[in-house]
Structures are given as C-alpha cells and as structure tokens.
Amino acid sequence: MTPSLFILTGSGISAESGLGTFRDTDGIWAKFDWQELASPEGFAEDPIAVHEFYNLRRKGLLDASHNAAHTALARLEAAWIRLGGKFSLVTQNIDDLHERAGSERLIHMHGELLKSRCNACGDLQDCRSDLAITQSCTACGREGTLRPHVVWFGEIPIGMEEIADRLATVTHFAAIGTSGAVWPAAGFAQEAARNGAETWELALDPGESGHNFAFSRYGKATQTVPFWCEEILKRAFG
Structure with missing residues (x-):
C-alpha cells in the first residue's frame, strides 16, 4: 500500500x-467571548467589534514568523x-x-485570516489591512458585507x-x-x-x-x- x-x-x-492558542487557561477564548466575536450572530449584532478583534489579530499575524x-x-x-x-x-x-x-x-x-469574504456574493479577496463596515465589495459593490474569511462557531468547516x-x-x-x-x-x-x-x-x-x-x-x-x-x-x- x-x-x-x-x-x-x-x-x-x-x-x-x-x-495565541484558543482553549488553554490563558487562551483567546478565556479572554474574549466567542459568542460575540466568532459567530454569525455576534457579527450581525456588533460587526464593528468583530472587525476590531480580527483587525488586531491580522496585524499580529503579519508581524509573526513561521x-x-x-x-x-x-x-x-x-x-x-x-x-x-x-x-x-x-x-x-x-x-x-x-x-x-x-x-x-x-x-x-x-478559513484564512488574510482573506476577506463578501456575505452577499461570496467573493474572496486577499486582505492584509483592516476591514470595516464602511467598505464595499469590489465584486458586487455592496457596502458593509465584507467579513473575515474565517469559519465561525455554527458554520461548516471548509473542505x-x-x-x-x-x-x-x-x-x-x-x-x-x-x-x-x-x-x-x-x-x-x-x-x-x-x-x-x-x-x-x-x-x-x-x-x-x-x-x-x-x-x-x-x-x-x-x-x-x-x-x-x-x-x-x-x-x-x-
């Protein structure tokens, strides 16, 4: 074989x-509420807070090395x-x-933190800068539909x-x-x-x-x- x-x-x-890890005693979900920051419901409730959370994580990733x-x-x-x-x-x-x-x-x-996805049309784009609700999708032109290309709790994993x-x-x-x-x-x-x-x-x-x-x-x-x-x-x- x-x-x-x-x-x-x-x-x-x-x-x-x-x-940061996620489930350790000092991990990310010990410091933040995943229901507010890593769920479709949390994003619908407060997209500004969700974007701020992932914008900070994106900056941290860009400064990191393998x-x-x-x-x-x-x-x-x-x-x-x-x-x-x-x-x-x-x-x-x-x-x-x-x-x-x-x-x-x-x-x-x-998913991938260095990509964004449009909730309206599904378009994927590389993303190395901050996301905000005031941005428009370059594919469909709709405003406020961009989100991190990350699988949140309650969503089906990729592949x-x-x-x-x-x-x-x-x-x-x-x-x-x-x-x-x-x-x-x-x-x-x-x-x-x-x-x-x-x-x-x-x-x-x-x-x-x-x-x-x-x-x-x-x-x-x-x-x-x-x-x-x-x-x-x-x-x-x-």
Whole structure:
C-alpha cells in the first residue's frame, strides 16, 4: 500500500511564533467571548467589534514568523512526495505560517485570516489591512458585507468532503498542537484509526482525544516535530 500521511495541525504549532492558542487557561477564548466575536450572530449584532478583534489579530499575524515546526513539516511534505507517498496537511489555524514555511498541499478547514469574504456574493479577496463596515465589495459593490474569511462557531468547516476522502485511505495520521476538543476535527484520529492508520499525537500535553492515538510525543512543537518528521519517514519508507 502506498504510504499516505494525513497531518492535522492546531494552534499549538503556531504558539511559539507568538500567536495565541484558543482553549488553554490563558487562551483567546478565556479572554474574549466567542459568542460575540466568532459567530454569525455576534457579527450581525456588533460587526464593528468583530472587525476590531480580527483587525488586531491580522496585524499580529503579519508581524509573526513561521517556526522550526512549520519548516520541518514543509520539508517532510517534499520528502514524502519525492518518495512516492500521498501527503495531506489540514490545519485548524487561520494563519499562513505553513505557507510561509513552504507547505503546498494544505487545506485551511477553518478559513484564512488574510482573506476577506463578501456575505452577499461570496467573493474572496486577499486582505492584509483592516476591514470595516464602511467598505464595499469590489465584486458586487455592496457596502458593509465584507467579513473575515474565517469559519465561525455554527458554520461548516471548509473542505470536509475532500478531508473525508483522504482519511479513508490514510496509513499514517498525526495531530500536532491541537486540543482534540473541537469537532469535527476531534474525530479525525478515530476515523483514521478505524481505517487502519498508525496514529500519533504531538502536543505539549495529552489532548481530550488521546485515547485514539497509538503513539505520542509531548513537548514544544519546535522540539518534537522536527525529530518526529525524521522518524515517520523511516517508519513509512525504511
């Protein structure tokens, strides 16, 4: 069987780049109300506050840099494909640090902070500056319809059909820097294991779905991920 690697990443892989995690005791949702800032209802109620929140996060992202864990995964992707394997990287992160490190086969299941989307016509645009309710969509011309291209609570993640297809044939699965608490991503490891995949958890501490993993490596991503990348290549290709 052709080695097929599926990697799921969460906010833990970007934490060492200075970007906040979400569900830790000092994470983003411990400081802010997700119902007000990360839901369609919150945006409808107070779009100015939502835009201010994401404008600040966008500025923080533009000042950040990818780290050794992002770089290691990009190199793993290139090596895995060169050796004839199938490779998938799915991230719950809305940052672009994987791309900056060189990753190419990537699905942003929760959207991308550096893009805007029109609620009226669905047009997507690159966005590296502030959004405001006074702006108009360049595609349809309507004012006040632009929003961050981010999947909010209550919305369907992006690329779920493609993700399901890839999980069906996976031989090796790894969850990196994710709490295992957010669905549907929290169920990916169980699905991979059900399909016979070797499953790995790489995180600071065991996540909520740790029972679904056969192997684990705990510690900072910049320390564990590069070594794991070498290890998984040897396990898959000898």
